[in-house]
Amino acid sequence: MNSVKIEKGAVEALKRAIRLHDRMNELLSEDDKGPSWDGDIYLYNNDDLKAEHIQYRIPTQIKGKCASNLLNRNSITYPVEYKNLRNYFKDGGVCYFVIVISKDGEKASIFYNALTPIKLQDLLKGNEHKKPNQTKNITLMRLKNNDKTLLYNMLLQFGHDSKEQGSGELVRKSISVSDLKNIDSIRMTSYASDRSEVIDNIQSGEVCLFGHSSLADIWLPFSYDTQKKIEISTTVKKNESFGVDGVPYYSCFELTVKANDNKYIRLSENLSLGIDENKIHFNPKSDFNKVINDIQFLDALQHGSGLYIGKKK
Numbered sequence: 001m002n003s004v005k006i007e008k009g010a011v012e013a014l015k016r017a018i019r020l021h022d023r024m025n026e027l028l029s030e031d032d033k034g035p036s037w038d039g040d041i042y043l044y045n046n047d048d049l050k051a052e053h054i055q056y057r058i059p060t061q062i063k064g065k066c067a068s069n070l071l072n073r074n075s076i077t078y079p080v081e082y083k084n085l086r087n088y089f090k091d092g093g094v095c096y097f098v099i100v101i102s103k104d105g106e107k108a109s110i111f112y113n114a115l116t117p118i119k120l121q122d123l124l125k126g127n128e129h130k131k132p133n134q135t136k137n138i139t140l141m142r143l144k145n146n147d148k149t150l151l152y153n154m155l156l157q158f159g160h161d162s163k164e165q166g167s168g169e170l171v172r173k174s175i176s177v178s179d180l181k182n183i184d185s186i187r188m189t190s191y192a193s194d195r196s197e198v199i200d201n202i203q204s205g206e207v208c209l210f211g212h213s214s215l216a217d218i219w220l221p222f223s224y225d226t227q228k229k230i231e232i233s234t235t236v237k238k239n240e241s242f243g244v245d246g247v248p249y250y251s252c253f254e255l256t257v258k259a260n261d262n263k264y265i266r267l268s269e270n271l272s273l274g275i276d277e278n279k280i281h282f283n284p285k286s287d288f289n290k291v292i293n294d295i296q297f298l299d300a301l302q303h304g305s306g307l308y309i310g311k312k313k
Contacts, residue, residue, distance in 0.1 A: 001066050001105055010064030010099030011038070013108035013146070021148040022047040024155070028060060036087040037094065038062045043155055056159030059094045068102045071109045075141050076100070078111075082124075083132035089120040093162040095155060098140050110151070111140035114158035117165045118174060118208060122224035153191040157201075160189055161208040165221045174223040175211045183211035187219070195234070196261075202232050203259055233258045235266075242267060244304035246311070249297040270294050 001009070011030045018024045018041060028039035041060050046053040063078065070076055078098045088094040098111045113119075115138070123136055130136075143151055165171055175183060190198045190207045201207040209222040209230075222230075235256045241248035242265070254266040263275040271294045272281045282298070284291045306313045 001101065001103065003064075005105065006064040006066050006101055007062075008064075009101045009105055009108060010062055010097075013099045013101075014062060014097055014110060017110065017143075017146050017148050017151050021152050023049075024148075024152055025049050026060075028062065036061065036084045041095070041155060043152070043159060056156070056163070058155050058159060059088070059091060060097065061088075061094055062097045062099065064099050064101060066101050066103060068107075070100045071102060071107055073109075073142060075139055076111050077137045077139055079135035080138050081133055081135050082127065082130045085115075085120060085123055085136060086132075088115055089117060089124060090167060092167040093117050093120065093158065093165075095158055096138065096140065108146070110143040110146050112143055112151075112154065113138050113140045114154060114161075114206070116158060116162045116208065117167050117171045118161075118221050118224050119205070121171055121174070156191045157189075157207060160191075161221075164210065165208065170220055173216075174221050174226075175213075176223055176226050177229065179211075179213070180226075182213055182215050184214045185212045186210065187212075199232050199234070199259060202227070203230075204228065231259050238309070240310045241308075243308050244297065244300040245306060246308055247300065248308075249293060249300070267297070268294055271297070 008030045011028055015026060015028060018026045023044045023046070025042045025044070026039065028041070037059055038061050041058040042054055043056045043058065044053045045055045061084070076098065080096070093116045096113045096115050100109045100111060102108070123138065127136065143154070186209055188202065188207055188209050190201060192198045192201055198207065202209065205224050205227050209227050210219045211222060212219050233256055235254050237252060237254050239252045242250040242253045250267050256264045256266060258264070262277060264272050265275060266272040268290055269286045270282060270284050270291055274281060280298070282294065301307075
């Protein structure tokens with residue numbers, strides 16, 4: 001395929017996914033010659049697609065690539081010129097697409113990277129000396145089955161996070177590892193519905209964490225490299241009894257799931273059970289009565305035949 005047909009096929013593939021969703025529209029050009037951008041995707045909070053219901057305008061860049069062997073890859077890399085990366089950073093981010101087309105033009109896979117200001121800051125860090133036409137390889141993930149809902153959710157995430165991050169002072173003051181001691185709370189917004197997907201997106205930096213600085217009384221985004229170093233776990237309090245052979249030793253407990261999916265049951269401030277690693281973690285540090293209760297539970301566990309949550313073995 002010649003370059004003109006590759007570019008047209010790329011834009012058409014993305015337009016089709018957008019057209020199939022009731023709350024997306026676009027102004028994308030197949031032969032756009034403008035600097036750095038190919039147009040915009042619009043997200044709406046109402047399917048009438050009226051101007052007053054625009055939720056986000058997503059600056060967009062689209063590249064086409066003819067390579068049948070890449071169609072089913074989970075990710076690819078693509079070179080982007082530094083002059084464009086710098087323009088995207090100044091403008092508050094861009095959603096970058098590379099559409100891989102089969103040699104016969106019959107198949108297409110959408111690859112993307114939602115380049116928020118925080119991501120762009122990380123890509124540009126230490127590269128101030130690079131000449132405008134030099135390139136930086138970026139990684140793009142494949143949109144599974146070119147799914148319109150996944151595309152919409154990804155763009156919603158980008159729209160929210162890039163707006164919250166801004167393109168100036170907040171990004172320059174982003175939270176580093178050394179700043180964590182001054183953070184008193186953390187928040188985030190995710191448009192994924194599956195718990196494991198949310199955790200993966202936080203861990204990979206696809207969902208931005210924001211921390212409240214106790215010194216400046218302001219919410220700041222985590223820097224990209226800092227967020228990727230954080231281990232994410234979730235804890236749920238269960239208001240059910242926990243015991244051995246039907247005898248309750250605790251009126252409630254906490255279930256913690258780590259980033260690696262290992263599960264821990266915390267019974268007291270002294271005692272937790274590592275379910276997947278089959279270990280008991282006991283470190284006495286509470287008052288005497290609680291330690292005694294933990295010891296009695298451990299003794300019962302040693303001689304008992306089964307653990308119980310409520311009346312369920």
